[in-house]
Amino acid sequence: MDEILDLLRQNARLSVEDIAAMTKKTTDEVKQIIKKLEDDGVILKYAAIVNPEKDxxxxxxxxxxxxxxxxxxxxxxxxxxxxxxxxxxxxxxxxxxxxxxxxxxxxxxxxxxxxxxxxxxxxxxxxxxxxxxxxxxxxxxxxxxxxxxxxxxxxxxxxxx
Structure with missing residues (x-):
């Protein structure tokens, strides 16, 4: 779970397939873990980080x-x-x-x-x-x-x- 959370912290746009390949888990396992993180309130939101000087x-x-x-x-x-x-x-x-x-x-x-x-x-x-x-x-x-x-x-x- 921590490994998936760390990957999402670095890049929330990673696909479930990419995360599965990186963690050696099945896509279903990754989906379940991400859903649990969202349901438990660990992951609250996915957002883009925008450079304020360029926006x-x-x-x-x-x-x-x-x-x-x-x-x-x-x-x-x-x-x-x-x-x-x-x-x-x-x-x-x-x-x-x-x-x-x-x-x-x-x-x-x-x-x-x-x-x-x-x-x-x-x-x-x-x-x-x-x-x-x-x-x-x-x-x-x-x-x-x-x-x-x-x-x-x-x-x-x-x-x-």
Whole structure:
């Protein structure tokens, strides 16, 4: 099961036949294992990883990381406020953190004003939110083991005199 999961992590477009050949299993065994992984919630989604610098829609978006200090709720801890935060469509990722703040949120907006309004009108007004600190993503070099920057070597030939 782990071997198939690792193969799918590397390339979710592998065919069942290719996975069977690589793992020395039958196609039926591979199908059953993949179905079990999906049914058990191990595999949640298949998605393409797109270079944001080359995707016009993503390139025009503003991405911000927001560090949030919250007051945990009795009997629910951080989960109740996290539940309210991750339901906003702007929220792309949400993490419980150790250190100087409690939650880290990655959000996406159409422009700086959208992000500012989200923080001031939606996020900071939630009961339990004590403070927020917003940082804007200026450029993504690497994410989820994918390097987005291309090797930009100087391809000019030297001139010798």
């Amino acid at each position: 016009k829609v993503a390139k025009d978006k503003v991405v911000a990381e927001i560090q949030i200090q919250v007051q945990p709720q009795r009997e629910h801890g951080f989960d109740a406020i996290a539940d309210r935060i991750y339901r906003f469509p702007q929220v792309k990722s949400l993490y419980l953190m150790s250190g100087g703040y409690d939650l880290k949120v990655l959000i996406e907006g159409d422009n700086l004003k959208d992000v500012a309004l989200f923080v001031s009108e939606k996020l900071s007004t939630l009961e339990g939110v004590r403070s927020t600190k917003t940082n804007f993503v200026l450029k993504t070099y690497k994410e989820n083991d994918i390097v987005y920057v291309e090797d930009e070597r100087d391809r000019r030939e030297t001139v010798q005199s």
